[in-house]
Amino acid sequence: MSIKLKALLKSPWVFHLSTGSCNNCDIELLDCLTPRFDIERFGMVLIGSIKHADVLVCTGSVTRKCIPRIKEVYELAPRPIIVVAIGECSLSRGMFIDSYNCPVPLDKIIPVDVYVPGCPPKPEAIIAGVTKAIEKIRKSIKEKK
Amino acid sequence: MEMILYFILFGFIVSTLVGALISWIDRKVTARLQYRVGPPLLQPIIDLVKLFGKELLIPKGASKITFLSSPIIGLVGIAIVSTLLCMINIWPEKTFFGDLIVVIYFLILPSLSIILGGIASKNPLASIGSSREIKLVLAYELPFILAIIVPILKSGLTIQIGQIIGYQAANQAIAWSLSGVLSFIVILLCIQAKLGLVPFDIAEAETELAGGAVIEYSGPALAIFKLMKLMMLFVLPFFMSIMFLGGLNFTGVGAVKSLLGFLLIIVLIIVIRNTNPRLRVDQALRFFWGPVTILSIIAVILATRGL
C-alpha cells in the first residue's frame, strides 16, 4: 500500500456536520473524545474547517433547506475523503420518514461509505464503524493489486 | 558550498525532528493529564506525510501568488533562524556583529506569514483571524524587545549572540540574577503567544473561528504551515535557552544541566497550556501592555543597577 494511503489511515481528521438532528448523535460523537473512549490514540482529531478534513461525519435527517449546503460542503472537501453516516436519521430518516420536510435519505445526495445504525449509536459502535471503513479501504487496495 | 549543507541540516532536519519530538511530548502529556492515552510517537510526522498527499484547493477569488507563497515565507524565515542559532551554539566564534538583531527580525516572519495567508484567502472568518493575529503581534513584540535588552546589558553591551554565550560560560547564567528571572518570565509569556498556544491562541481558535487564519488552506500548503509550527516549537525554547541559560553544551556535566534547562522551558510551556482558558484579544492586549511591560521595564532598570 502506498505511503500516502498508509498515512491517511493512521491520522484521519474528522469534520462533523449536523443536517437537522435532535443532537443525540452529536453528543455521542463528542463522547468519543472523552477519556473513556479516547480516539486521539488513533490519531483522530475533531477539526474546525472542512478543508482540513479526511472523514466527513454526518448526523441528522436531511431537511430541505440543508440539501444545497450539504452538496457544497462535500465539494469543498479535498479528495480523498471518507463519508460516514451516523444514526438512524441519516440512514433512512428513522421515525421522520413521512415528514414533509425530509424528502430523501442522505445517500441520494452524497455517496456514503460507512453506515452506523443506532438511535443514538454508542461510542463503541461509532469507533467500530470508522475502523470498518479503514478495513474496507485496505481490502479494496489489496484486491486491486 | 558548505553553507547550503548547514542550512539543510540545521535549518530543516534537526529542527523538524526535535520539533516533532517536542510536539509529541506536548500531546502525550496533555492526554495523560486528562487521564487518556495519547497518540503514538510518530504522530506529528504521520500528520505531515498525510497532508502532503491531499488535494490543494485554491478559493476562487483569492490572490494566488500571496496565497501560495506565504507558507514558504514563514518556513524560510524560521529555517534561517534555526540555522543561525545552531551554528552559533556549536561554534561560538562564528558569530558576527548584529546577529541578535537578525534573529529578532527573522522571528517576525512566521507570524507575518499567517497574517498574509489569512488575508489572501477570500473568507471573512480568515480575515477576522488575521486581524486578531495582528493585534496579538502588536501586543507581545513590545515586552519581547524590552526584555531582550537585559541579557545585552548584563553581558557588557554586546549584540553578538556568541559573546552572550561566552559571558555566561565565564560567569553564571543570566537567569540566576534577579533581573534575569524577571525577564525570563516575560519572554516565556511572549513565546507562549508567538507559538500560538493557549491562553493566547486567538488567531487559530478552533471552536470559535473554525480554524481561523488557515481555514482555506488544504493539502501541501497546510502541511508547510504545520511544519513551520513544529519548527517554532524547537527554535523558540532554544533561543530562550541560549539567551538565559547559556545554550546547550555537549561535554561533561554541563551537557546534562543544559538539557535539563531546555526541558524545564518546555515543561513550563506545557503546564501553562494545560491550566488556562483562552483570553479574548482585548484582554491579551491589556495583559501584555500592562503588567508584562511594567515587569520588563523593572527588569531593565534592575539590570542597569547591576542586579
Next chain:
Amino acid sequence: MKREDILNGIKDRFEDSITEFSDRSKKRVYIDIDHKVIKDVIKYMIHDIGARFNIASGIDARTEMEILYHFTIERINIIISFRVRINRDKPEIDSITPLIKGAEWIEREMHELLGINFIGHPNLKKLLLSEDWPEGVYPLRADYKEWDKDAIRDRGVK
C-alpha cells in the same frame, strides 16, 4: 398581587368577551376569549399585570383554527393561556408584533405552517421552510397531501 386578585381582575375587565374560564390547576389557567379584543388583553397583561409573553401555539381543529397565547407570571408561579378561535376558511387575526417584538418569529412560523394571516405584521415571510416550497400549501393542516413527486417514502426493504 395575589393569584385570586389577578384572575378576578381579568374576569372583571373583559367580562363580555370571555366565553369560558377554566381554572385547571394551581399553575395552569385557560381563558377563552373573543378574537376581536386580543390586542386589549395583551396590553392589559403586559402593562398592568406585568406578565411575560412566553410563546404562542397554533392548532388546526377540524372545524376552526385555534391560537393560544401563553403568559407566565413568575412570582406566583402561574401560566395563563388565552385561546382564540378563528374561521378556518379564511383565517385572519390582528398581529401582536407591534406590541411585543418577540412575537414576530412565532407569527411568521404560524403563517407559513398553518396559513393564518396576521394583519399588521411588518415582515411576513418564510422562516423555516425552504425557498422552493410552493405557495398555498400548509403542512400542518389536517388536509395536507404530499405534493412532492421525487420524495422517497419507503425504506427500501421488502
